[in-house]
Amino acid sequence: MPEPLREQQPGPLPEQQPGPRPCALLLSGAEVVTVDDERTVYTVGSVAVDGDRIVDVGPAQEVDARWQPRRTVDCRGRAIVPGFTDAHTHLFQSLARGIGDGESIWPWLNQFMWPYAIHLDAEDAQTAVRLSAVEAARAGITTVVDHHYAPSDPETVLAVADTIEEVGLRGAVARGMLGDRTKVADARGLPDALYQYGTAEELDLTRQCMAARGPDARVRVWPGPLNLSYADQDLVRGAVALAREHGTRWHTHCSEGAKDPQSYLDTHGVRPVTWLAREGLLDGSATLAHAVWLDDEETAAIGAAGANVAHNPCSNAYLASGTMPWRPLREAGAVVALGTDGPSAGGRQDMFEAMKQALFAQRLATLDPAGARCEDVLQAATRDGARYAGVPDAGVLRPGALADLAVVDLTGVAVQPVHRAVSALVYSARAGDVVMTLVGGRVVYEDGHCPGIDEEELSARTRERAHRLVERAGFGTLTTPWRHRTGRLEGTS
Known part of the structure; x- marks a missing residue:
């Protein structure tokens, strides 16, 4: 098996600082699947983010008390995983x-x-x-x-x-x-x-x-x-x-x-x-x-x-x-x-x-x-x-790592009940269950929208260019609604 990465050691623990410290974002109350060296999973955990980095990960009660975030997201019923x-x-x-x-x-x-x-x-x-x-x-x-x-x-x-x-x-x-x-x-x-x-x-x-x-x-x-x-x-x-x-x-x-x-x-x-x-x-x-x-x-x-x-x-x-x-x-x-x-x-x-x-x-x-x-x-x-990909500071939830992560809804009927977060994520969850994606601390997707992207206009432009391309490339026979291997239409009974 490949040797695990040598993780960077985090700096001084947040609790060593007097009083709650400011941070940009607190994701609170989730199942946090860290994929860290110990493969820690916090069943009720939180992740604090400031700038492009994760600054704290741990049990929600402890992490939430250490930080004064500009924004808090309630992640109960959700999992947080590395991107x-x-x-x-x-x-x-x-x-x-x-x-x-x-x-x-x-x-x-x-x-x-x-x-x-x-x-x-x-x-x-x-x-x-x-x-x-x-x-x-x-x-x-x-x-x-x-x-x-x-x-x-x-x-x-x-x-x-x-x-x-x-x-x-x-x-x-x-x-x-x-x-x-x-x-x-x-x-x-x-x-x-x-x-x-x-x-x-x-x-x-x-x-x-x-x-x-x-x-x-x-x-x-x-x-x-x-x-x-x-x-x-x-x-x-x-x-x-x-x-x-x-x-x-x-x-x-x-x-x-x-x-x-x-x-x-x-x-x-x-x-x-x-x-x-x-x-x-x-x-x-x-x-x-x-x-x-x-x-x-x-x-x-x-x-x-x-x-x-x-x-x-x-x-x-x-x-x-x-x-x-x-x-x-x-x-x-x-x-x-x-x-x-x-x-x-x-x-x-x-x-x-x-x-x-x-x-x-x-x-x-x-x-x-x-x-x-x-x-x-x-x-x-x-x-x-x-x-x-050559991004050693990503792929794990730990203090000091890049804040590249995904928040996944685990409350849907196709996922319930969640006995174990890792198996629920792999066997039951789907891309459509993602509710938030962060890259370098920036929200690039949240609750159905990518900030700054007009998805309706993008989809319309895609359809237009795709139809032109299909015609230009002569792919008409590949788009028939019901096909044999030969590409012929197959009748229905």
Whole structure:
């Protein structure tokens, strides 16, 4: 199992100060699931926030007496959890939600996602990203790793980062890169229209984007080779070098489809993760999405390097791609986080759904009801997600940590009775039960609204651009109301 983070020690205890101290916000009376070193849960607890940090966590009676807040929120009947990290998503894909159903990964890409990406323009992308970022905020997601590749010109990439930040989230935009065309890409039939830039130009453009959003940016830019199986090897080398130069991480799809490792082996004489390790490219800056089809050597290499993996259980089930080796990766030493893989490969950006699906997928794959537990997946969605994203001060509720958190209503009939908060959150709660999301102490969602966002206007603009895109890309047959696999309408009896 991965070693726990070395937590920063809090400063002087609040009770050492004379009288109640001022703070900005007090969330009072909740079940507080801290995911701290001791995995403490306060059944009637409070969290005090000032500036961008948590300043106190503990039993409500004690915490409430120590602080004089400018605002108090009664959280009885609710749970407070660290904000979720969506470790792998494609925010730009929301305009095509629900119309790529019933195909495995490569037909899905060739017949649906590549045409969608090619026909997307910059305004489409920004609209889709704004919608998806709002959806994430409403779901208690505070950090996203967005693998963005359509369009991938610097202006659009930087606008995407700006949009995520404007909604209030933190994280990274991994600029999707292909570089020079490879033999694997030829064999897989990737369309020429995807190849706008060669390897050297891709790296230069990514360097420009990274420089524009430096270390102080809430949303940074990472190098994002699109897929290990068909990306140019020099592109991957350059991406790792860029990440090391700028002190960021790098991101890629890794062995998602069953044929990915074999096609790489046939072309290069080595499996993709083994190649990374042999080249000295596999370390703690690597964030690998999916990692479903690994052999034992690759699993061990990822763990030994302290690399990071994003498990996307809903997407893997949607595309019938397989199940990631959850326990072997964690036992090897990998940091395993959870992702939604965006709104086109499963429908929702809902980390509650991802947690539950991760549990069920592992239990089905191993036939072991203890193969994964609700504590494991909650940690993956919060604390380990923050580690994965390179935000070590998040993912935990403790004094001194970033005030990135979600408040979840547990009073609904589908959640009652709550015998244990952790199991209620994983098995019963949904994204719609989130009532408040804070990022760096700022309220980015509360009781049905994202401050500063006209969601009605955003939804209308999204529908308009989506309809135009469907027509432009020729997706009409994918939108019929009742379909066979062939796309024909099916009559009703």
